[in-house]
Amino acid sequence: MNNKITFVILLLLSSFLLQAKEKISIVNTSSYTSIAEQDCITLNSDNMGSIQECEPFLDIKVKVIEGDLRQSIVLMRKGKEYDLNFWSIVSPMFSFLGQKIEWRHQLGKPEKLKGMIVRFEASDNFENLDKTSSYLVVSKISKDKICVVAKIAPSEHQNAIARKILDSKKVLPCLKKNN
Secondary structure: OHHHHHHHHHHHHHHHHHHHHHHOOOOEEEEEEEOOHHHOEEEEEEOOEEEEEEEEEOOEEEEEEEEOOEEEEEEEEOOEEEEOOHHHHOOOOOEEEEEEEEEEEEOOEEEEEEEEEEEEEEOOOOOOOOOOEEEEEEEEEOOOOEEEEEEEOOOOOHHHHHHHHHHOOOOOOOOOOOO
16 A cells, blocks of 8 residues: 555656646856957958957857958857858947857856847947947857847847847847848
8 A cells, every 4th residue: 555655646746846847947147258359369450350269158169350440240160150240230330349248048058058149339320420329239049040130229228138038938030131
């Protein structure tokens, strides 16, 4: 009789644990790498622009591309380049990047990468080109795709909005040029 009670208790406990596991949501967090000029290695530089290799994240290499007073990022993974093309997707105006990349991933599992967030300052105020707009560019990173999925306009909660986009379970479509 004790074996039957033990079996029923174990069966109920297993069922409870399975249901509890399904209800647990995945918690994401962030890691950061520098793209500050002093922390990167210049690979190529001339009067047309420069290419700098910056701190990688896991197996993803980071290049900051500068040309015509505009900056963008190219990521490389397993020999394949992913040009994020900020000039065409975010803003064609004079621009510069923030000092770091925020890599969004599952808590305790950086290899479960969701994407990256980077600050992008664009001189898109035609009345005062010295004034910049501070966007956040959100890029998804999956096993076979890396692309820009959102451009977050300056706001009080723009960091939270950018993280929420990457933390969602929705399929994130890539932005096309001039969005």
